């Protein structure tokens with residue numbers, strides 16, 4: 001083990017209890033997009049206690065902040081999320097669905113994500129400090145990842161300017177580099193306005209906004225056949241115009257989420273969806289207002305940075321789970337559906353694991369690291385880390401914090417969120433990210449390679465923010 005790796009591991013283990021407390025605090029205060037007041041303030045204060053200077057309310061978002069330590073180049077940024085999901089409230093460390101109440105829960109493990117990135121920033125800072133090196137460490141408090149594209153707004157407002165490399169991670173059942181691209185998306189409200197009337201007495205005088213929503217959805221469902229197979233069009237009816245069938249509904253609203261591997265493709269589909277909305281309005285003699293909610297781009301991996309991150313992940317290593325952890329994981333495994341169990345190996349292959357799965361047999365928890373792969377591909381999901389990756393060389397990893405096969409956004413993911421193996425995964429991620437930052441501080445030639453790869457991409461692919469300038473971040477309704 002190198003001295004740097006010893007230093008990082010020792011630092012994280014000496015401060016283990018302190019970081020676990022942060023993760024538990026965020027877990028116990030699950031807040032949804034752009035309302036993460038308790039979590040953001042707790043993390044910002046923790047940064048200040050560590051000697052970072054903190055700028056709060058960046059990009060005009062109350063819960064977004066930037067914590068900075070040091071000076072000069074290179075500037076290494078750690079991206080930390082801390083938002084929860086609505087409806088995923090759940091008691092921790094259980095083996096069955098036991099919600100606290102009907103509200104929010106950390107079903108995507110962002111309590112671990114934010115804390116792991118924070119711990120990595122602290123370790124990198126400590127290294128600079130102890131060795132009297134120049135260089136800057138930034139921890140970005142990134143709110144509203146779930147359905148909010150917080151980072152995309154932050155990129156639009158120039159929050160990441162001057163950063164030389166950005167590192168982040170995500171909790172999952174796997175230890176690997178997340179090198180696949182992701183789907184770009186637009187999220188847009190279609191609000192229809194008609195005329196109400198008595199549905200029996202004078203239906204001919206009413207103009208139904210709900211009819212318009214239904215016709216629009218039918219139109220979009222016909223459009224599905226004529227878009228590329230990778231595209232996705234999801235919708236939720238967010239206002240049905242009331243609960244009275246004897247009233248012609250004067251107002252109705254549908255929220256669309258359109259995804260595709262490239263922003264340009266999303267934009268083309270979006271324009272066609274808008275035509276369908278206008279057609280529905282024309283058919284029903286209602287009016288439609290289109291309200292853009294948010295968007296994000298597709299992810300651009302930086303292979304040079306990923307290779308350093310993968311080497312660092314190997315150096316951080318894994319440890320075998322304890323019997324107790326394994327027994328708990330087995331119970332979680334048993335709670336998964338047959339489909340989820342059958343799907344687990346495909347999921348691991350998506351993360352870069354190869355072979356027939358024998359390395360996972362009888363284990364329930366991944367204790368190996370997937371080999372590095374720079375295979376091109378698109379993850380069937382979206383992330384706002386993508387927009388950062390268009391303006392700063394970015395790499396992300398995933399560390400095993402949950403039982404094999406655990407899908408994100410489920411009570412199973414929530415309940416494992418502060419377990420001992422989840423925290424082990426969090427420290428593994430923190431260590432790998434800190435080691436990567438230290439490598440870049442100590443080896444300017446590596447930083448140069450990362451930059452060169454990025455500049456070659458940027459020269460051909462200038463960034464345009466997919467969120468129009470007049471659109472502001474919005475909270476859940």
Ligand SMILES: [Zn+2]
Nearest residue numbers: 108109110170
């Ligand atoms: Zn997530």
